[in-house]
Amino acid sequence: MSEPGASSEDRSSKQGASSEHPWRDAWQDMAPHIDLGWRLASAVAVPPLLGWGVDYALTTAPWGMLVGTVFGLVSAAYILVTLYSSAQPPTDQSADKN
Numbered sequence: 001m002s003e004p005g006a007s008s009e010d011r012s013s014k015q016g017a018s019s020e021h022p023w024r025d026a027w028q029d030m031a032p033h034i035d036l037g038w039r040l041a042s043a044v045a046v047p048p049l050l051g052w053g054v055d056y057a058l059t060t061a062p063w064g065m066l067v068g069t070v071f072g073l074v075s076a077a078y079i080l081v082t083l084y085s086s087a088q089p090p091t092d093q094s095a096d097k098n
Helices: 008-015 022-058 063-087 093-097
Strands: none
Touching: 022 063
16 A cells, blocks of 8 residues: 555655666667667668769769778678677786786
């Protein structure tokens, strides 16, 4: 039972944020993964499209698109390498010296 003088805000603050908004916690847990998907997709798709635009404007086909594709693949690889290196547990440097 609730207290006689307690407002609905007082009752909801006692319940905690996770019971109020269960989807908020789920979205916060998924946010880094959704962000990674968008970063990878844009890193691979945008540079070739820009290269195609340069080719169209300067009539230099297919060089702009090829350069854009290579740049996109290199940038996607960079994103994956930095993600992998940040996910690795830190190594203890003092143990290596002994």
